[in-house]
Amino acid sequence: MDDPAKKPWRPGAAAAMLGPAMRKRFFLPAAPAGAAGPLPFAADAPWLAPLAGYSDLPFRLLCRHYGAAVCVTEMVSAKGLVYKSPGTGELLRSLPEDQPLVVQLFGAEPEVLGSAVRTLRGAGYAWFDCNMGCSVPKVMRQGAGAALLGDAERALACARAMIAEAAPGRVGFKLRLGIDRERMVLPDLALRLEDAGAGWLTLHPRTARQGFGGSADWEEIARLAARLSIPLLASGDLLTAQDGIRCLAETGATALMYARGALHDPAIFAAHLALSRGESPPAPDAAALRAMIGLHVRLAREHGGSAGALLKMRSLAPRYVRFLPGVRVLRQRLCRCTDWQDLETALDEFLDSAGLP
Numbered sequence: 001m002d003d004p005a006k007k008p009w010r011p012g013a014a015a016a017m018l019g020p021a022m023r024k025r026f027f028l029p030a031a032p033a034g035a036a037g038p039l040p041f042a043a044d045a046p047w048l049a050p051l052a053g054y055s056d057l058p059f060r061l062l063c064r065h066y067g068a069a070v071c072v073t074e075m076v077s078a079k080g081l082v083y084k085s086p087g088t089g090e091l092l093r094s095l096p097e098d099q100p101l102v103v104q105l106f107g108a109e110p111e112v113l114g115s116a117v118r119t120l121r122g123a124g125y126a127w128f129d130c131n132m133g134c135s136v137p138k139v140m141r142q143g144a145g146a147a148l149l150g151d152a153e154r155a156l157a158c159a160r161a162m163i164a165e166a167a168p169g170r171v172g173f174k175l176r177l178g179i180d181r182e183r184m185v186l187p188d189l190a191l192r193l194e195d196a197g198a199g200w201l202t203l204h205p206r207t208a209r210q211g212f213g214g215s216a217d218w219e220e221i222a223r224l225a226a227r228l229s230i231p232l233l234a235s236g237d238l239l240t241a242q243d244g245i246r247c248l249a250e251t252g253a254t255a256l257m258y259a260r261g262a263l264h265d266p267a268i269f270a271a272h273l274a275l276s277r278g279e280s281p282p283a284p285d286a287a288a289l290r291a292m293i294g295l296h297v298r299l300a301r302e303h304g305g306s307a308g309a310l311l312k313m314r315s316l317a318p319r320y321v322r323f324l325p326g327v328r329v330l331r332q333r334l335c336r337c338t339d340w341q342d343l344e345t346a347l348d349e350f351l352d353s354a355g356l357p
């Protein structure tokens with residue numbers, strides 16, 4: 001299966017292909033007006049999860065079109081921000097219609113994370129999340145992401161530094177269960193984060209060692225939800241809107257965020273909202289698929305930010321039609337597309353010939 005979790009777009013891949021003349025210098029875009037508005041925490045207000053390499057501005061706008069109530073950026077290196085690493089600011093490009101937006105940071109040093117929040121606050125950003133769940137070795141080796149779960153005192157120092165720089169209730173923390181089954185951190189770390197002034201928590205109930213293996217243990221979400229006074233967002237194995245509704249009912253989580261479910265089908269948000277209203281989600285059809293792909297291409301074209309947007313879309317578009325015959329040929333054809341017109345023609349011709357109802 002063409003699972004993007006297994007074959008992620010590498011952030012920076014486009015820049016590497018562009019050549020030195022076109023590579024970006026550090027630039028921190030100001031947050032759009034309205035960035036400080038409230039965050040909804042409710043069963044009928046589904047969030048888009050942070051997705052490194054994917055939850056960029058065009059994809060966030062696409063998900064919002066289908067009803068995502070809040071979007072989280074790709075994880076942003078706190079060090080990259082503080083030391084003005086080229087490309088870091090790119091991850092923060094936004095628009096007024098891309099609100100409310102939560103900026104997710106990763107890092108391991110309290111002073112660097114605090115300083116990153118201070119910088120972002122200065123640029124108008126209002127909502128932050130700290131990544132305490134990424135199990136990718138490159139991140140964990142720096143002591144960041146899920147590695148923080150193995151050092152509760154450091155995790156709390158990072159949390160306090162971020163909260164001190166943001167207004168109360170404006171920082172969330174995204175957790176896994178622990179490094180492994182022998183080193184579980186719940187509920188202790190979660191309760192201490194709540195005491196420290198966390199605005200909300202998100203739990204992806206797998207251990208770091210599990211990566212994406214096995215299944216998400218929703219019972220852990222239910223246990224934590226029963227202990228917390230602040231909102232708890234559920235994450236993990238929410239691959240369809242039906243999964244999301246069931247997870248909320250079974251766990252008592254305040255809200256949820258869709259990750260791989262949204263990557264495979266951004267219209268998952270519309271389906272979630274329909275189910276929340278007690279209605280049946282619209283049946284997927286050829287016209288809806290064409291409209292969704294067309295909208296993503298248009299948003300990437302308008303807001304993708306650089307020539308890299310075309311390269312990225314060449315690898316993203318086939319994922320939406322991965323279940324149709326001939327996708328391999330489509331992928332090969334897209335690889336040869338050198339402009340947006342080529343890409344749109346290739347997609348149109350593929351959809352015309354796919355024999356969709």
Ligand SMILES: Cc1cc2nc3c(=O)[nH]c(=O)nc-3n(C[C@H](O)[C@H](O)[C@H](O)COP(=O)(O)O)c2cc1C
Binds near residue numbers: 053134204235237
């Ligand atoms: C491609 C990909 C990129 C991800 N990037 C991030 C990230 O930047 N920060 C983060 O906290 N979690 C990240 N995650 C984890 C998701 O936000 C989510 O917690 C996880 O996928 C579990 O939800 P799901 O099983 O419904 O996909 C990523 C997951 C995937 C598949």
